[in-house]
Amino acid sequence: xxxxxxxIINGLAIGNVYALLAIGFALVFGVxxxxxxxxxxxxxxxxxxxxxxxxxxxxxxxxxxxxxxLLTTGIGVALDWACLRPIQRGPRIAPLLATLALAVIxxxxxxxxxxxxxxxxxxxxxDQAWTVxxxxxxxxxxxxxxxxxxxxxxLTLFLKYTWTGRALRATAMDPEAAQQMGVNVAAMRxxxxxxxxxxxxxGGVLIGLYYQSIWPTMGIPFGLKGFTAALLGGISSxxxxxxxxxxxxxxxxxxxxxxxxLYRNMVAxxxxxxxxxxxxxxxxxxxxxxALGGAQAAAGMVPSTSLMASAFSPVTSRIYxxxxxxxxxxxVLAVLYPFVADRTWEHIGTLAxxxxxxxxxxxxxxxxxxxxxxxxxxxFGVGAYTAALLGVACDLPIELLLxxxxxxxxxAAIACGVVAVRLSGHVIVMATLASGLILHSVFLSWIDVTxxxxxxxxxxxxSVGLLGGFSITDNAGHYWLSLAVLALALFLxxxxxxxxxxxxxxxxxxxRLAAVAAGVPAVRYLLMAFAVSGFLAxxxxxxxxxxxxxxxxxxxxxxxxxxxxxxxxxxxLGNLTGAVFGAVLLIVLTEVLREFxxxxxVAYGLVLLLAIMFRPNGLLGSK
Amino acid sequence: MPPTRPTVTDxxxxxxxxxxxxxxxxxxxxxxVSVAPGELMxxxxxxxxxxxxxxxxxxxxxxxxxxxxxxxxxxLTGRAPEAIAxxxxxxxFQTSRVFPALSVWDSVRVGQTVSLIGGTPSRRxxxxxxxxxxxxxxxxxxxxxxxxxxxxxxxxxxxxxDRLWPRRHDxxxxxxxxxxxxxxxxxxLVDRPSLLLLDEPTAGMNPTETNELADLIARLHxxxxxxxxxxxxxxxxxxxNLASHVLVMDRGGRLAEGSPDDVLADPRVVEAYLGRRADxxxxxxxxx
Numbered sequence: 018x019x020x021x022x023x024x025i026i027n028g029l030a031i032g033n034v035y036a037l038l039a040i041g042f043a044l045v046f047g048v049x050x051x052x053x054x055x056x057x058x059x060x061x062x063x064x065x066x067x068x069x070x071x072x073x074x075x076x077x078x079x080x081x082x083x084x085x086x087l088l089t090t091g092i093g094v095a096l097d098w099a100c101l102r103p104i105q106r107g108p109r110i111a112p113l114l115a116t117l118a119l120a121v122i123x124x125x126x127x128x129x130x131x132x133x134x135x136x137x138x139x140x141x142x143x144d145q146a147w148t149v150x151x152x153x154x155x156x157x158x159x160x161x162x163x164x165x166x167x168x169x170x171x172l173t174l175f176l177k178y179t180w181t182g183r184a185l186r187a188t189a190m191d192p193e194a195a196q197q198m199g200v201n202v203a204a205m206r207x208x209x210x211x212x213x214x215x216x217x218x219x220g221g222v223l224i225g226l227y228y229q230s231i232w233p234t235m236g237i238p239f240g241l242k243g244f245t246a247a248l249l250g251g252i253s254s255x256x257x258x259x260x261x262x263x264x265x266x267x268x269x270x271x272x273x274x275x276x277x278x279l280y281r282n283m284v285a286x287x288x289x290x291x292x293x294x295x296x297x298x299x300x301x302x303x304x305x306x307x308a309l310g311g312a313q314a315a316a317g318m319v320p321s322t323s324l325m326a327s328a329f330s331p332v333t334s335r336i337y338x339x340x341x342x343x344x345x346x347x348x349v350l351a352v353l354y355p356f357v358a359d360r361t362w363e364h365i366g367t368l369a370x371x372x373x374x375x376x377x378x379x380x381x382x383x384x385x386x387x388x389x390x391x392x393x394x395x396x397f398g399v400g401a402y403t404a405a406l407l408g409v410a411c412d413l414p415i416e417l418l419l420x421x422x423x424x425x426x427x428x429a430a431i432a433c434g435v436v437a438v439r440l441s442g443h444v445i446v447m448a449t450l451a452s453g454l455i456l457h458s459v460f461l462s463w464i465d466v467t468x469x470x471x472x473x474x475x476x477x478x479x480s481v482g483l484l485g486g487f488s489i490t491d492n493a494g495h496y497w498l499s500l501a502v503l504a505l506a507l508f509l510x511x512x513x514x515x516x517x518x519x520x521x522x523x524x525x526x527x528x529r530l531a532a533v534a535a536g537v538p539a540v541r542y543l544l545m546a547f548a549v550s551g552f553l554a555x556x557x558x559x560x561x562x563x564x565x566x567x568x569x570x571x572x573x574x575x576x577x578x579x580x581x582x583x584x585x586x587x588x589x590l591g592n593l594t595g596a597v598f599g600a601v602l603l604i605v606l607t608e609v610l611r612e613f614x615x616x617x618x619v620a621y622g623l624v625l626l627l628a629i630m631f632r633p634n635g636l637l638g639s640k
Numbered sequence: 641m642p643p644t645r646p647t648v649t650d651x652x653x654x655x656x657x658x659x660x661x662x663x664x665x666x667x668x669x670x671x672x673v674s675v676a677p678g679e680l681m682x683x684x685x686x687x688x689x690x691x692x693x694x695x696x697x698x699x700x701x702x703x704x705x706x707x708x709x710x711x712x713x714x715x716l717t718g719r720a721p722e723a724i725a726x727x728x729x730x731x732x733f734q735t736s737r738v739f740p741a742l743s744v745w746d747s748v749r750v751g752q753t754v755s756l757i758g759g760t761p762s763r764r765x766x767x768x769x770x771x772x773x774x775x776x777x778x779x780x781x782x783x784x785x786x787x788x789x790x791x792x793x794x795x796x797x798x799x800x801x802d803r804l805w806p807r808r809h810d811x812x813x814x815x816x817x818x819x820x821x822x823x824x825x826x827x828x829l830v831d832r833p834s835l836l837l838l839d840e841p842t843a844g845m846n847p848t849e850t851n852e853l854a855d856l857i858a859r860l861h862x863x864x865x866x867x868x869x870x871x872x873x874x875x876x877x878x879x880x881n882l883a884s885h886v887l888v889m890d891r892g893g894r895l896a897e898g899s900p901d902d903v904l905a906d907p908r909v910v911e912a913y914l915g916r917r918a919d920x921x922x923x924x925x926x927x928x
Contacts, residue, residue: 509776516775517749517756517786520742524750527739534699534733535827536725536754545768 022152024274025267030158030227032266033165037220038243039250039258040172041213047189047253048209049105052446054116055096057240058123059214063089063221064138064231065131071139078139086218093214094207102206104630110389111633113446114586117579118626120236125618127233135232138225161223168219169259172212176255185209189253238282241454241575242269245289248447251299260301283458286451293448294436337637338594340511351500355493363492364564369604370499371560374506376584376596378553382430383582384591384640385514386546387526388437389446391578392453396433396551398460398573400426400558405473405568406466414482415489415563419502419556426555427548429456434547438540453578460570472569479563499560503597506553511593513549522546523591587628589635598637652677652868653698653835658707658717659892660693667693669892670707675835675885680861680869682883682900684876686912689889691872692734695837698870699731700724711835719760726759730833732824734840734872740813744804744823747812748793751827755789796830800856818849822856829860836860836869842878854878876904888912 038060045053066088070081096119104111145156176182187195188205196202224239225231246265250257265285272284292300339347355363375397383389400422407418433452437445460467467473479498480488489495513519524532525539533539562568584603588595606624610617628636651674660668668690675681683691696702698709700721709716714727730751739747758765766774774782797805800822807815812823821841828836838857842850858881861869873879879886879900886903888896890912896903903909 513772513775516778517753518772518775520746520749521753523742523746524739527741528737530701530721531733531737531739531824531827532750533721534701534725534731535751536722536759536831537750538720538722538753538759541768545772548768549772 020151020153022150023154024270026152026154026158028267028270029263030161030266031270032246032263033161034220034223034227034239034262035242035246035265036165036259036262037168037216037223038239039246039262040169040255041216042244042247043250043253043255043258044209045213046247048185048192049097049101049112049206051101051112051116052244053210053213054113054240054244055119055123056213056217056243057236057238058120058127059089059093059217059236060221060224060239060243061127061231061233061236062092062123063218064225064235065127065136065221065233066218067222067225068136068138068231069131072136078141082222085222086215089218089221090211090214093210093217097206097210100626100630104633110586110590111629114583115626115629117583118622118629120240122619122622122626124233124236125622129615129619131233133233135230138229138231140226140229142226143229157226161227164219164223168216172216173255181208237575241450242285244447245285245451248289248444249292249300251301252444252447254299254301257299257301261299264300279462280458283455283462286454286458289451290436290448290455293440293444293451297440297444337589338592338640348504352497355496360492363496365604365608367492367496367499367560367564369601370496370503371557371564372581372584372604373597373600374499374503374557374560375554375581376588376600377503377506377510377593378550378557379581380585380588380591380593380596381510381514381522381553382546382550383585384589384596385519385526386522386543388434388449388543388546389582390433390437390449390550391446391575391582392433392449392451392456393550393554393581394573394575394577395453395456396426396430396554397558397561397577397581398456398568398570399429399551400555401562401568401573402460402467402473402558403555404559405476405562408476408479408563409473412477412480414486415479415498415559416482418479418563419559422555422559423552424555426553426558427551430547430551430554431544433551434544437547438543450575450578453575457570457574460573467570470570472567473562474567476562476566476568478566495564499564502556502560506556507593507597510549510553514593518542518545583625587625587632587635589637589639591640592635592637595635595637595640599635602636650677651675652679652712653870654708654710655694655698656708656710658694658697658704658709660690660697660702660704666892668697668704671889671893672707673887673894673897675868675870677834677868678861678865679885680857680871680883681885681887682871682873682879683887683889684873684879684909684913685889685895688891689912690892691889692839693892694889695731695839695870695872698724698835698837699729723760725831725833726754728834729837730828730831730835731837732821732828732839732841734843736817736820736824738812738815738820738823738827740811742812743809744797744812744815745793745808747823748797748826748830749789751830752789752793753831755792755831756785793830796826799829799860800826818845818853821845821853825856832864832867834867836867838869838871838873840872840874842873842875850875850878854881857882880904 038056041056042053045051063085066085067082070076070084071078076084100115100119101112104115140157142156147154176186184195184200185205185208187198187200188202192202224235242265246262247258248261249265250259250261268288269281269285273281354366358366375393379390379393403425404418404422407413407421433449436452437448440448461469478488478490480486481498489498521537521542524537525542529539580603584599585596587602588599607621610620613620653675655671655673657670657672658668659666659670671694683694685691697704698716700716700719704717711727711729716724716727739750757771797808803819803822804826812820815823825838825841842853845853857869857871871883883900886898886900887894888903888909895912896906896909
């Protein structure tokens with residue numbers, strides 16, 4: 018029997034943690050104008066450092082927690098100094114991706130230091146709980162509520178009534194004007210990252226107490242929820258972040274109580290998408306969005322310059338592309354590749370071709386049309402599941418499966434796009450993120466069709482209709498098939514980008530308001546971009562499913578989306594050659610780094626971070 | 641008194657009791673004005689008078705609280721900006737808005753979207769799927785249409801002498817400030833609008849550049865006899881040279897309307913503009 022009040026109290030407790038994380042996002046977004054995806058990692062560190070203080074240094078819980086939280090605060094400040102400040106004048110996408118790289122580095126370092134396993138977290142009040150009426154209240158619930166309220170109240174008082182708080186708010190509204198008035202903007206930035214680290218650390222300790230355990234990847238789900246809470250409230254509003262956190266916590270708690278915990282995430286992200294659709298500025302408005310062309314621009318009322326316009330700054334380095342004879346020469350070399358490669362490297366080559374196709378798909382919508390999509394792996398997944406399920410159910414040639422997977426990918430992309438095209442700037446990143454997470458939870462929980470976490474097994478090898486139903490079983494065959502699809506996709510996409518359609522996409526990316534004033538139906542063209550992109554991603558998914566013969570939801574989680582986005586940014590947004598280059602580079606890098614064993618992910622994150630810091634416009638230039 | 645104004649039936653643009661409030665401020669307040677085919681009307685007034693808001697309302701970027709705006713008999717109010725552009729309204733922006741990373745040539749070709757794919761009031765020539773297929777296959781019909789549009793774009797760029805045409809492959813953000821404004825005008829002009837809205841086209845230009853642009857606008861007006869132009873402009877000598885009709889706005893409403901010489905001599909106008917009564921020599925100087 019689910020008790021309503023127990024669920025509410027539970028929801029308020031978790032919601033308080035979400036609120037702390039959401040405030041961290043909101044502060045950093047307001048002052049530094051960036052979404053700090055490393056916030057979840059700081060949260061995880063707060064838990065782990067406290068755990069270390071207790072387990073290894075033998076400290077009592079309270080001093081250990083204070084020390085852990087203090088260290089997390091310091092790390093938050095240090096990350097900004099070392100990695101984010103140097104690129105704050107670069108394209109806006111660069112700091113965002115840098116925080117992602119930082120999250121990868123921190124999370125995988127934590128796995129190295131503390132092992133990937135879940136650790137028990139000391140909780141002296143584990144047994145204290147009371148029953149009031151039918152409601153079950155634990156001491157931890159009360160502790161979380163009390164800590165949350167103390168943090169929120171003191172932060173609000175600090176921001177409202179102290180000189181420093183006022184200076185911080187001024188910096189968030191207009192850093193240049195604040196600087197003119199004598200506010201030390203750099204110090205405010207440090208303070209902001211410190212506060213975000215502090216709140217993250219506190220949240221980590223509270224969650225450790227709540228679950229009596231911690232694990233190295235806990236930053237990802239809680240970071241995403243904190244981010245969702247911040248968005249629900251309107252990303253730059255502190256009261257909004259608090260309300261968003263509590264609302265999300267209660268909503269989730271009720272969902273898992275009455276519908277089952279499987280639906281928890283799906284419902285949470287659907288709530289976000291719904292709010293973004295009807296109130297893009299969040300439930301509590303967001304005056305701090307002026308940096309994005311004003312709250313109205315964020316709301317899509319006055320369509321305005323997209324996030325990407327700043328990524329295509331006039332200082333863009335030379336653009337390198339391959340076309341004509343050189344491209345043909347590379348193609349010939351690529352066709353001959355299996356004659357020099359062994360079986361392992363043929364497989365790697367196939368993966369590189371599939372991810373190149375996925376990167377090409379993303380660069381259409383993120384590069385040319387300027388709509389950064391962080392849910393792309395889900396479209397890839399839609400294609401993979403379509404092809405896998407059709408392939409298992411009936412005997413179809415791969416050509417048909419590619420078209421079917423592409424079509425389903427395009428339909429899913431349009432569905433995601435319908436929300437996204439009304440938005441602009443950072444908000445679109447969030448909408449695509451939410452769509453991706455919802456699709457991922459569909460893969461996970463629609464067990465009758467997708468078989469849930471078990472995945473789809475026994476996907477038959479592709480049979481090529483054009484070769485009379487020839488069945489591909491060896492690695493070289495898979496490679497040639499993927500290469501052929503990639504070459505065709507590159508040819509067609511290149512033609513499309515050179516046509517009136519591509520030109521219109523770039524115009525919308527550069528200045529949406531000017532484009533619609535010139536008669537461009539922007540929504541129509543953006544949905545076309547989403548559809549084309551979704552088709553290519555779906556086709557890539559079909560190749561992937563048939564290559565591995567087994568797919569599971571984990572392949573299409575948000576991490577995969579980030580990796581594809583990194584490929585595209587690394588190569589140079591909007592640059593087809595760059596997309597392929599970035600994809601091949603990262604796939605090969607993953608292989609080469611295998612030698613590093615367990616240091617692999619740390620090294621991977623470091624390479625990404627350095628590339629973003631030193632070549633923010635991509636290795637081959639943005640177009 | 642205003643000279644004979646076009647009646648509602650033969651006017652090109654009719655703005656009928658249009659209001660727009662932002663919070664407590666009436667940016668445009670019960671404004672009515674009409675523009676005849678081929679007329680060049682200037683809108684002047686102090687900062688905050690509602691001139692740019694009027695443009696935003698005509699062009700559909702913001703929606704009127706009440707009142708209607710009609711162009712060639714089509715109601716504009718309630719339509720999206722792209723639909724209003726398709727009905728024949730071209731505009732430039734007060735702070736120039738070029739497509740920074742697009743070439744000059746591509747920027748102008750974007751201005752021909754309606755001619756290429758159609759749109760209200762005519763039917764769209766393509767649905768999205770056929771448009772993508774056509775872009776990939778380039779059938780003969782599309783090629784011919786594109787060639788005609790290329791010629792139109794070339795002719796438009798050459799209107800600006802050697803300012804834009806030799807730079808057609810350059811990125812828009814590499815252009816000088818004055819050239820960006822010219823490019824914006826070219827983009828608004830290229831699809832042959834029946835109404836051209838120019839929002840302070842000479843702002844930030846030196847006297848030589850201002851004169852050159854004023855000459856160009858005069859030439860456009862003479863050559864495109866049917867096209868109506870509304871010009872928001874602070875430089876009163878430009879207004880006097882170009883406009884056949886002047887609307888003076890203040891606090892969202894109409895302060896005065898009529899021929900340039902009459903209106904600019906109106907003491908109320910001088911007061912609104914200069915913030916003092918036209919009893920001294922300054923006022924007299926303004927009106928000569």
